[in-house]
Amino acid sequence: MADKQFKKKIGDALGNNVLRGALGRFGDAYTIAREKAYEGYDFKAIRDNIERVKSSAASHLDEMLDQFEKEATARGAKVYRATTGEDAKQYILDLAKSQGVKRIVKSKSMATEEILLNKTLLSEGMDVQETDLGEWIVQLAGQHPSHMVMPAIHMTKEEVADTFTNHLNRLNEPEISELVKTARVELRKKFLEADMGISGANIAVAETGTLIMMTNEGNARLTATLPPVHVYLVGIEKIVPKFEDAGYIIQALPRSATAQQITSYVSMVTGPTPAYYSDGTVKDKEFHIILMDNGRRKMYEDEKFKKTFQCIRCASCLNVCPAFQLVGGHVYGHIYTGGIGTILTNFLNSEKDAQNPQNLCLQCGKCSEVCPGKLDIPEMILEIRNRIGEKEGLPFTQRFALDVVSNRRLFHALLRTASIAQKPFAKGQPVIRHLPMFLSGLTEKKSLPTVAKVPFRDVFKTIKQEVKKRKGTIALYAGCLIDFVYPKIGEGMIVALNEKGYEVVFPEGQSCCGAPATYMGDRKNARICAIRNIEALEAEKVDYVVTACPTCTHALIDSFKELLEDDPALAARAEELSRKSRDISKLLFDLGGLSSGGDGEPLKVTYHDSCHLKRKRGVSAEPRKLLSATLGVELIEMNESDRCCGFAGSYSIKFPELSGPIMERKLTNIEATGADVVVVDCPGCLMQISGGLDKQNPKIKVIHTAELLLEKRKKSQKRNKK
Amino acid sequence: MGTSRTIELYEKFKVKLEAVSGECYRVKTAKEAGELVSKVLRQKGVQDVALLDGLISQMGNFALQLGEAGIAVKLDHFREVTPDVQAGISQVNYAIAELGTLVQADADANVDQRLCSTLVPIHVALVSTSKLIPTLMDTMATLHRLPQIPGFVGFITGPSRTSDIERVLTIGVHGPKQLVVVFVDEQEEGVA
Numbered sequence: 071m072a073d074k075q076f077k078k079k080i081g082d083a084l085g086n087n088v089l090r091g092a093l094g095r096f097g098d099a100y101t102i103a104r105e106k107a108y109e110g111y112d113f114k115a116i117r118d119n120i121e122r123v124k125s126s127a128a129s130h131l132d133e134m135l136d137q138f139e140k141e142a143t144a145r146g147a148k149v150y151r152a153t154t155g156e157d158a159k160q161y162i163l164d165l166a167k168s169q170g171v172k173r174i175v176k177s178k179s180m181a182t183e184e185i186l187l188n189k190t191l192l193s194e195g196m197d198v199q200e201t202d203l204g205e206w207i208v209q210l211a212g213q214h215p216s217h218m219v220m221p222a223i224h225m226t227k228e229e230v231a232d233t234f235t236n237h238l239n240r241l242n243e244p245e246i247s248e249l250v251k252t253a254r255v256e257l258r259k260k261f262l263e264a265d266m267g268i269s270g271a272n273i274a275v276a277e278t279g280t281l282i283m284m285t286n287e288g289n290a291r292l293t294a295t296l297p298p299v300h301v302y303l304v305g306i307e308k309i310v311p312k313f314e315d316a317g318y319i320i321q322a323l324p325r326s327a328t329a330q331q332i333t334s335y336v337s338m339v340t341g342p343t344p345a346y347y348s349d350g351t352v353k354d355k356e357f358h359i360i361l362m363d364n365g366r367r368k369m370y371e372d373e374k375f376k377k378t379f380q381c382i383r384c385a386s387c388l389n390v391c392p393a394f395q396l397v398g399g400h401v402y403g404h405i406y407t408g409g410i411g412t413i414l415t416n417f418l419n420s421e422k423d424a425q426n427p428q429n430l431c432l433q434c435g436k437c438s439e440v441c442p443g444k445l446d447i448p449e450m451i452l453e454i455r456n457r458i459g460e461k462e463g464l465p466f467t468q469r470f471a472l473d474v475v476s477n478r479r480l481f482h483a484l485l486r487t488a489s490i491a492q493k494p495f496a497k498g499q500p501v502i503r504h505l506p507m508f509l510s511g512l513t514e515k516k517s518l519p520t521v522a523k524v525p526f527r528d529v530f531k532t533i534k535q536e537v538k539k540r541k542g543t544i545a546l547y548a549g550c551l552i553d554f555v556y557p558k559i560g561e562g563m564i565v566a567l568n569e570k571g572y573e574v575v576f577p578e579g580q581s582c583c584g585a586p587a588t589y590m591g592d593r594k595n596a597r598i599c600a601i602r603n604i605e606a607l608e609a610e611k612v613d614y615v616v617t618a619c620p621t622c623t624h625a626l627i628d629s630f631k632e633l634l635e636d637d638p639a640l641a642a643r644a645e646e647l648s649r650k651s652r653d654i655s656k657l658l659f660d661l662g663g664l665s666s667g668g669d670g671e672p673l674k675v676t677y678h679d680s681c682h683l684k685r686k687r688g689v690s691a692e693p694r695k696l697l698s699a700t701l702g703v704e705l706i707e708m709n710e711s712d713r714c715c716g717f718a719g720s721y722s723i724k725f726p727e728l729s730g731p732i733m734e735r736k737l738t739n740i741e742a743t744g745a746d747v748v749v750v751d752c753p754g755c756l757m758q759i760s761g762g763l764d765k766q767n768p769k770i771k772v773i774h775t776a777e778l779l780l781e782k783r784k785k786s787q788k789r790n791k792k
Numbered sequence: 793m794g795t796s797r798t799i800e801l802y803e804k805f806k807v808k809l810e811a812v813s814g815e816c817y818r819v820k821t822a823k824e825a826g827e828l829v830s831k832v833l834r835q836k837g838v839q840d841v842a843l844l845d846g847l848i849s850q851m852g853n854f855a856l857q858l859g860e861a862g863i864a865v866k867l868d869h870f871r872e873v874t875p876d877v878q879a880g881i882s883q884v885n886y887a888i889a890e891l892g893t894l895v896q897a898d899a900d901a902n903v904d905q906r907l908c909s910t911l912v913p914i915h916v917a918l919v920s921t922s923k924l925i926p927t928l929m930d931t932m933a934t935l936h937r938l939p940q941i942p943g944f945v946g947f948i949t950g951p952s953r954t955s956d957i958e959r960v961l962t963i964g965v966h967g968p969k970q971l972v973v974v975f976v977d978e979q980e981e982g983v984a
Contacts, residue, residue: 096959145943203965204956220956227957250954250962257966262875278941288910288952288967294944295906313941317932328955331808332891332928335967336947338935343901343943346871352903 076401076426083397084727089224090396096223097395101710103329104386104440113442116322121380121444123315127276128370128379134276134309135361142279142359145341152362155185161360162268162301163190169299169356171196171266175257177283177290178202179270180218180383181303181362183405184418187268199260201289203253210237216399216407218385219327224398257289265348267293267300272323272382273316274308274361280340281359282316284323284333291335298345301358306366307379319382322442326384369417374453378417380443381410387437387447392714392732393430393725402427409437409447416454428454430728432721433589434714435685452589459591468590476595478581478602485521485554519555519757526557530576533564541571542613547603547651549622550582551753559618559753562780563654567616570661574616579606583625584633589719593633600630601640609647618654618776620683620752621719626651628686653683654776655751659692668701668782675703675778676745678736678759679712680752693751693775700782706743713739717758733762741767748772801889801924802975808892809973812950813963816892818921818975822852825976829854829881829916830861832972836914838878840864844908846883848918848976854881870904880912880968884948886934887919887975890927894919894948894973897935901943909948915968917948921975 083089127134139149152158166174174196176182188209191198200209204221208214211233215221222230227244234242234252242252269290273282281302283290294300310316324330342357369375388394388408399407404423406414409431416424431451438446463469474481526548544567552559564574584599603626609615617623627648634640658664677694684690690712697703716722716732736759740748748763748770750756760772773781806816815832819825825848833841843854843865858865866873874880882905886895894917898905909915925931935941952967963969 092958099959145940201966202956203954207956220959222956223959225957227960230957246957246960247962249957250965254965258875261966280941286953286955287965289965291906291910291946292966295903295910313936314929314932317929320928320932332893332947332949334812334949334951334953338941338945340941340943340945344903346903350871 073426076429079401079403080397080725080727083401084731088226088229089398092223092226093395093398096220097389100329100389104325107325107329107331111321111325116318117442117444119318120322120382120442123310123312123318124380124382124443125377127309127311128307128376130311131306131309131367131370134311135306137276138274138279138309138361140279141277142341145279146354146357147279147341148358150358150360152360152364155362155364158303158360158362158364159185159187159190162187162303163194165299165301165358166191166196166266167194169266171299173197173199173260173264174266174268175199175201175260175264175293175297176205176268177270177285177293178205179268179303180215180405181270181305182268183215185362185364187303199257199264201257201261201293202285203250203287206253206257207233210234214400214405217388218383218406218411224400261292261296264297265299267297269293269300269302271302271304271308273310273319274304275313275316276309277312278340280313280316280338282320283337283339284320284335285337286330286334288335290337294337294339294343296345297355298347299356301360302339303360303362306361306363307370307381323382323384326382326386326440326442365418375413375417375450377443377445378410378413378450381445382443383410384442385410386440386442390436390440392434392436392716393432393728396728396731397430401430409451410445413447413450413454421454421458424454425458428458429724432681432714432716432718432732434681434718436681436712436714439685452591455589455591456593460593464590464592469592472587472590472592472595476582476584476587476598478579481582485550486525519760521554522557524557526553526560527576527578529557529561533561535564535568535573537568537571537573539571540573542573543611544572544574544614544616545607545609545612546574546576547580547583547607547615547617547622547626548576549617549619549753551757552618556753556756556774556777558780559774559776562774562776562778563616563618565780565783566654566658566664566776569664570658572613575612577606577608581606583622584629585621585625586719588625588629596629597633600625600633600644604630604634604640604643604647607647609643609650612650614657615647615651616654616657617651618751618753618774620653620680620687621754623651623653624682624686653687653689653751655683655693655696656687656689658696663696663699664779664783666699666701668703670701672704673702673747673782674706674743674745675747675749676706676708676740676743677711678708678715678740678748678750678755680750680755681712681714683751684712693749696775696779697749700779702782706745708739708743708745710735710739715755715758717754719754722758733758737762737766740770746770747778749775749778751775798921798924801926802921804889805887805892805924808890809950809971810892812892814892814950814971814973816973816975819977821978822848822976824852825918825974826852826854826857828974829972830857830863833858833863833879833914833916834861836879836970838863838914840866840877841879841881842866842870842874842877842908842912844870844880844882844904846918848883848920849881851978852976870907874907874911877912879914879916880908881916881918882908883918886923886925886931887973888925888928888931888947892949893928895931896944896946896948897938897942898944899938899942906944906946909946910967912968913964914970914972916972916974918974918976920979921977922979924975
């Protein structure tokens, strides 16, 4: 759980208009520019290649490092293996001292930031200059980079000008081209005087002992050309087996990082190259490479975090993250920021340091979609969350809430009581917020729905099913929100499935899918929920299990299996359930879609992709086809239809200050379409968006696909009967 | 050298280079290249230039031509002269059509090659048209086939740039502010 100090940092970041403006503008432009940079290229093939070469290198790590060392040494390099950051620092310090170094230039290296190298060198009286413009600005301002690729993205030109003015003792105008010119002049002197260069590397090739650096400003080239002593600090995860393997990373890194086809400069260094010495002679430079572990191997040896070795540090996971876009990098507290940063911090700094920032992840999965290394960042963050939950336990209120949710009788009894208790209150004023679960929350920016008078489990008994040409049986898994808040969605599902020839059954013993527990890091209660539902649903007896909530679908298909993998009997049943579970849109589509129907009355709709349906299940075309096939429906696509609505389960309670602005962006995109209705496939999104629209634009209605199909088709049936 | 394949590769290179603010030319002979470079540098007001003499510039008598155009030519002591001269001329080994990228891959990792192409405000790169390679991946394969990977391989795509302040693109940070690429069709004697 996020502590007070962390909350304050978030508040400060949100209140910083400069930061919000810069991050917002970049985030908006990035998505489009990135797509354009990949135009004509098969992103899927590129990331498959990266996964292949990086994972193969990682799984033969010692072999690769040995080969790299052998090849680089054969070419004249001195290679040192540093187990810890301290080892690396000591080596560099000793080298600098032995070479009589006084002035050092650095080209961008996150690894040196990671070990706080500058501090050590400065304390020994050496002059250390960052030469990447962004890093230099941050260094002069006494700050840390807020982004791996764009270290000073949080600063305005006015702030940069002030920083230069203070440092250089002369006035600098906030004119960007002038500021860049100043940096060129000032740093040029430093380059020419430097007696040592320190660089990072983007890629290390085992086969040839080659290091590869990609930059735009030319500082890496100058650092690699001028000083007669040069040391590279390289994380062991940078290794690829073959020289040509590096090509895949060169294809992806600039496109994913800054939406460029290629950086202005790519430098490949193999062994020492000649340099000018101060006496004017030209000879091979003093050339060192440090291969640094500093927690990386531990990360690889952890089964759940192996894939971090496929990361190429492009930071695209930051660029598309709705939370990062609001708060920027400094809130994360350490060198590595954003989604991947949270994971790296956990291993390279400490688990404690990752405890607060891991909360920022919405689990929307957008980062995984764009990741060129095919990392499932949200899954890894969830694993960190779970481990914290197991180690430290959750705060009492959360623990209590989740214990209630996993106790079906108690939980359902509470929900039924709520439905009665809320009656005396004014319309829409929700007693529900007092409930100890994810339905509770703050109502500042949105209204909350009321608990349905009659839960779906009771409505179900009154529904007459008309099944012609019976093909089989489907178990309906309602999930809490459909059962107790939106029973109409369940009714829509039954009508549609009956039309396809299936009788629908409602197994009474079903209860919460456990997602609230899963996403809060409470694996114990999630497991209890999994077992209860497996036993209740008896997937063995039906043809399919259907849900209308993508988070429930994800639980039925993926989470239950993972939670029960240590119990062979239950795991087999979980597997059976997983195989038969479908989301309603996908199932209807798989069953051949619905016959054309609908009342034909014109209705403009726009469709919001739920994170879990699109990215966990890959379902996005199916609901659109179902909608378009309904007579009268005109589908208008909204901008950023697959961007998270900000609900994210308990997130909207933990971070209403972040959930709010994320939702507002969604509402703006919805309003811009001019649609009468927003269609969603997730009751959570439904609750979030309808709550927001209720306050901002009550004319626009929000409805689940199943409910829309029900309404439009029921009306047409009535009309046909007349 | 007028095959349709070459023309296609050159055209592609030119479009890509111009998209990143580079200037691109193509001439038949090394002599014409010398004339062109003299003219271009004079137009830019360049008064002195560091010339790392290579096969093309020697064949085209660059030193002489530039001198006749009134430009002071520095042929050595590059560590001293490159921080101050207004332009540098060097020959590069390959050009990647897919990206508008030049490739420096001298077998001896010549430090002067880097000084003349990095410290100067204007870099003029000469390249043999026959050294156009279609793609990045082809280039990686070409480099891999060399007897060994040269000590320094440098890809250059347009002038140096930054967007580190407010994401505003600014050309010319630590490296050149202008990049002029001249393709020369005339085959170099004795060079594959």
